[in-house]
Amino acid sequence: MPSSVETAPPRPAPASLAGVTAAELEAADRAARHWSFTPGTDPTADPQVAMVARLMLETFNPYKPAVIDWPVLDEAARARLIALPIWDIAVQTEGRARLRILSFARTIQDKLLREAFELMAFEEGRHKEVLSHLVQAYGIQLEPEPLYVEPKDPEWGFLVTGFSECIDSFFAFGLFALARRSGFFPPELVETFEPVIQEEGRHILFFVNWLAWYKRRQPLWRRPWLFLKILGVWSYLIRERIGLAKDVSAGEKENANFTVEGASAVGEDIDTAALMALCLSENDRRLSGYDPRLRPPSTVPFLVRLALPILRWQARRSR
Numbered sequence: 001m002p003s004s005v006e007t008a009p010p011r012p013a014p015a016s017l018a019g020v021t022a023a024e025l026e027a028a029d030r031a032a033r034h035w036s037f038t039p040g041t042d043p044t045a046d047p048q049v050a051m052v053a054r055l056m057l058e059t060f061n062p063y064k065p066a067v068i069d070w071p072v073l074d075e076a077a078r079a080r081l082i083a084l085p086i087w088d089i090a091v092q093t094e095g096r097a098r099l100r101i102l103s104f105a106r107t108i109q110d111k112l113l114r115e116a117f118e119l120m121a122f123e124e125g126r127h128k129e130v131l132s133h134l135v136q137a138y139g140i141q142l143e144p145e146p147l148y149v150e151p152k153d154p155e156w157g158f159l160v161t162g163f164s165e166c167i168d169s170f171f172a173f174g175l176f177a178l179a180r181r182s183g184f185f186p187p188e189l190v191e192t193f194e195p196v197i198q199e200e201g202r203h204i205l206f207f208v209n210w211l212a213w214y215k216r217r218q219p220l221w222r223r224p225w226l227f228l229k230i231l232g233v234w235s236y237l238i239r240e241r242i243g244l245a246k247d248v249s250a251g252e253k254e255n256a257n258f259t260v261e262g263a264s265a266v267g268e269d270i271d272t273a274a275l276m277a278l279c280l281s282e283n284d285r286r287l288s289g290y291d292p293r294l295r296p297p298s299t300v301p302f303l304v305r306l307a308l309p310i311l312r313w314q315a316r317r318s319r
């Protein structure tokens with residue numbers, strides 16, 4: 001089936017900031033990062049699903065990252081940006097994520113929850129748009145995009161996107177902090193991407209809490225099947241990341257070792273242990289502003305915490 005799910009995006013973003021005050025911009029940014037659920041506003045909805053859906057809907061930022069003034073870069077900074085090995089993967093990941101989320105959204109009966117999924121898909125489409133403006137603004141050449149294909153199994157497609165985001169966002173949090181502190185790119189450019197990274201943080205919080213609720217509401221007979229499916233998704237993602245599953249999904253790109261290579265690409269010589277510790281602290285910081293009743297993503301931080309003593313020991317040995 002051809003790619004497009006042409007459901008209208010639920011929240012058209014403003015095309016310009018004309019008439020928007022600095023105070024309004026700041027309030028929208030704050031609302032996207034600090035949120036707590038007030039029960040009782042959705043009397044017909046399951047309170048758990050209402051909390052998950054409202055997290056997404058009430059932290060939506062209509063302004064950023066939709067409207068961006070691309071800063072002028074000097075030649076050296078532009079060359080560094082062009083050399084980052086991420087642009088094709090990033091654009092294609094956003095395009096694929098949008099389609100998978102919309103595809104799954106159509107299977108959802110609960111109106112509030114479906115709206116939250118549609119908004120998440122809208123944000124992925126917005127990320128893709130931001131990236132395509134960036135590549136145009138700085139003259140980055142992209143490969144032709146593949147035809148995005150709707151997943152045959154929307155649940156599988158959404159689980160792949162959700163767990164992928166849990167892995168990629170965790171490492172992106174650390175790399176982004178590194179890019180900010182290294183000064184390798186002008187601060188205006190780093191700040192331009194700040195809301196995109198925070199949106200991915202909201203997405204993974206939404207995903208893990210939706211999944212906890214979704215597992216619980218499955219009939220007993222289906223729970224083992226869902227468990228096996230999730231194991232299958234993890235196995236697929238691990239194989240993809242170590243480069244063994246290049247042909248599993250058309251156009252998908254493995255990004256093995258990207259985090260460690262990415263650290264040098266954003267201009268800092270840092271050992272893996274220090275980078276992982278930074279990812280952990282950034283993960284905690286970014287998700288700390290949301291309702292404590294929401295469970296934070298735990299698998300990737302748990303595995304990294306487990307590996308940290310070994311990584312530190314390795315780092316000490318190689319000094």
Ligand SMILES: [Fe+2]
Nearest residue numbers: 094123124127
């Ligand atoms: Fe995204």
Ligand SMILES: [Fe+2]
Nearest residue numbers: 124165200203
């Ligand atoms: Fe996302």
